[in-house]
Amino acid sequence: MKEIYDIQFVENLFDRMSGSYSKMNYITSFGFSEKWRRECVEEIEIQEGKTVVDLMTGMGECWQHILKKSNQNSMLIALDFSTEMINKAKKNKTKFKNSKIEILKENVFQNSIPNETADYVISGFGLKTFNDQQLQKLAHEINRILKPNGKFSLIDVSVPKNGILKVFFMFYLKIIIPLIGKICLGNNETYKMLGIYTEEFQNSKKVHQLFTIPHFEVEYVSYFYGCATGIKGRKIA
Numbered sequence: 001m002k003e004i005y006d007i008q009f010v011e012n013l014f015d016r017m018s019g020s021y022s023k024m025n026y027i028t029s030f031g032f033s034e035k036w037r038r039e040c041v042e043e044i045e046i047q048e049g050k051t052v053v054d055l056m057t058g059m060g061e062c063w064q065h066i067l068k069k070s071n072q073n074s075m076l077i078a079l080d081f082s083t084e085m086i087n088k089a090k091k092n093k094t095k096f097k098n099s100k101i102e103i104l105k106e107n108v109f110q111n112s113i114p115n116e117t118a119d120y121v122i123s124g125f126g127l128k129t130f131n132d133q134q135l136q137k138l139a140h141e142i143n144r145i146l147k148p149n150g151k152f153s154l155i156d157v158s159v160p161k162n163g164i165l166k167v168f169f170m171f172y173l174k175i176i177i178p179l180i181g182k183i184c185l186g187n188n189e190t191y192k193m194l195g196i197y198t199e200e201f202q203n204s205k206k207v208h209q210l211f212t213i214p215h216f217e218v219e220y221v222s223y224f225y226g227c228a229t230g231i232k233g234r235k236i237a
Contacts, residue, residue: 004196005131007107011081016190018059018084020181027180034061036155036228037124041065043221043232044151049073050119053145055108055138056080056126059088060101066122067099077118079104079111109137116147127156127230128201132210139211148237155223155230157194158203162225169227173198204229 003009026033041062046052048071054062057078066076078101080086086105093101106112121142130138142152157173160166174195181191208220208231218233 002131004193004200005129005134007081010129011083013190013193014058014080014082015084018082018088027177032224032227033125033157036223037062038065039223040124040153040155040230041122043153043230044120044122046120051075051077051117052120052122053113053118054078055121055123055142056129057089057103058082058085058124058126060092062122062124063092063096063099063101067096070099072100074100076101077104077113078102079106079108079113081105081107108141109134111141111145113145115144116150118145119147119150121146121150121152121154123154125156127154127204127207128197132206135207135210139213139216143213143215143235146235148235150235151233152235153221153230153232154204154207155221155228156201156204157198158201158226158229159198160226165225165227170195170199204231207231 042065046066046069048069052066052075054066054076057080060078063076063078070076076099078089080089083105086103089103093103104111127135146152160169174192177194178192203226204220208218211218211231211233215236216233217236218231221230221232223229
């Protein structure tokens with residue numbers, strides 16, 4: 001399974017998925033994805049006039065929630081390495097003409113964001129594409145770009161603990177979603193990866209463990225019976 005965490009593999013995957021990713025993400029989560037994004041952002045209570053970094057921003061699906069508390073002094077830095085996702089993010093930017101948004105096509109591990117830039121770091125549904133070593137690097141990268149007392153909130157689709165719900169949810173992810181992808185989009189192989197990544201990821205408990213580093217206060221968060229999980233925390237001054 002090592003190849004599924006290769007940076008080039010993941011980049012190519014999201015390039016292929018870009019045309020339908022938003023719809024399929026909504027279908028995959030039974031429509032909960034938008035609610036979970038909002039709740040993920042609300043965990044850290046973003047204030048006006050602050051700088052937010054949205055890692056693995058995709059098409060900018062979290063922006064409407066992040067920018068609710070923005071003003072002329074606020075800044076959103078959105079980063080993703082997928083060319084096609086970034087192209088769609090640039091189109092999405094036109095909907096927020098009164099907001100300062102900087103879009104970076106960069107790898108999260110090799111980015112140009114200066115040290116201690118961000119008051120807040122957000123990431124929606126990108127964790128499952130990282131292995132343990134990469135998650136550990138992500139923790140240190142977020143520590144680097146966060147200001148002292150800065151906050152972070154990360155979320156991803158997960159495998160619920162409840163036995164019946166787990167069987168139904170994973171059958172849906174591994175069988176139904178690829179079938180929908182084939183019928184509606186002519187592609188089932190790409191969408192098989194959603195179930196594979198989710199099954200390998202399980203939930204954010206490993207993320208919580210790997211983010212328990214010096215300078216971080218971190219808390220595990222579960223959404224809707226564990227169908228999505230994440231972490232939230234603060235960089236200690």
